[in-house]
Amino acid sequence: MPDSPVLHVWRHPRPSGAVGRCIGRTDLPVDPRKAKRLARRIQSFARLHGLPRRVLTSPLRRTADVGRWLRRWGWRHERAAALAEMDFGAWDGRCWADVPRNEIDAWCVDFLRGRPGDGESVDAFFDRVAGSVGDSDASIVVGHAGWMLALQWLATDAPRPTRADQWPAAPAPAAYRCIASPTVADPWSTA
Numbered sequence: 003m004p005d006s007p008v009l010h011v012w013r014h015p016r017p018s019g020a021v022g023r024c025i026g027r028t029d030l031p032v033d034p035r036k037a038k039r040l041a042r043r044i045q046s047f048a049r050l051h052g053l054p055r056r057v058l059t060s061p062l063r064r065t066a067d068v069g070r071w072l073r074r075w076g077w078r079h080e081r082a083a084a085l086a087e088m089d090f091g092a093w094d095g096r097c098w099a100d101v102p103r104n105e106i107d108a109w110c111v112d113f114l115r116g117r118p119g120d121g122e123s124v125d126a127f128f129d130r131v132a133g134s135v136g137d138s139d140a141s142i143v144v145g146h147a148g149w150m151l152a153l154q155w156l157a158t159d160a161p162r163p164t165r166a167d168q169w170p171a172a173p174a175p176a177a178y179r180c181i182a183s184p185t186v187a188d189p190w191s192t193a
Contacts, residue, residue: 009135010047011143011150014064015040026087026121026148028095032064041071044142054078058135058143060085065144084134087146091121110166124169125162132156147172 015037017030048055055077059065069079093101101119109116114125122130131152135143145153151170155163163169 008141009143009153010053010141011145011153012040012044012068013147013150014068014144017064022099023095023097024090024093024101024119026090026094027062029062030064032067034067037067038071040144041068041075044068044144045072045075045077048142053141056080056142058082058085060087060146060149062086062146065146068144082134084130085143085145085149088124088127088148089122091117091119093119094121113166113169114162114164128152128156128162 015032017025017032019030044057047053055072056079057069057072057077058080059069059082061081061083065085066079066081069077069081073079093105105119109118115123117123127148131149134149135153151172155170
């Protein structure tokens with residue numbers, strides 16, 4: 003049986019204005035120097051490993067800005083809505099402190115199927131993540147932390163999380179690269 007292709011997923015640079023806010027589909031900017039720096043790291047990694055000069059990103063600026071730098075350097079850059087972060091509906095972009103506690107509690111009661119802020123359920127998010135890279139032959143993705151955590155979870159074949167305390171914490175900000183395949187051991191490598 004041939005080896006499954008490896009998907010190299012790089013977390014976008016830290017966006018401006020995200021601290022303390024519920025950020026999913028909110029389109030926050032990133033420092034152009036950080037986007038360019040990540041693009042250079044990806045370019046070097048691809049060259050070192052003989053990967054095609056093709057990158058897949060979500061349409062959100064925090065990932066797409068990296069793809070735009072790569073496109074300037076001759077790469078093929080494709081944006082796919084399925085790669086976007088989870089949609090938190092009316093909560094998106096708000097300070098967490100401003101989201102009514104009873105709404106958060108209600109979501110936690112039905113974590114898998116509840117729709118935070120009338121946005122996307124965790125179950126629907128997992129379905130979207132599961133189908134987001136299957137039709138692509140891309141081996142490099144610039145992604146979002148929640149999307150990456152869902153991809154990592156799906157690679158384990160574990161049942162989907164039914165409680166909020168089962169959702170893994172995002173790695174430290176220094177961990178920006180993830181290598182995912184059907185048998186992911188530790189995709190948050192900082193190599």
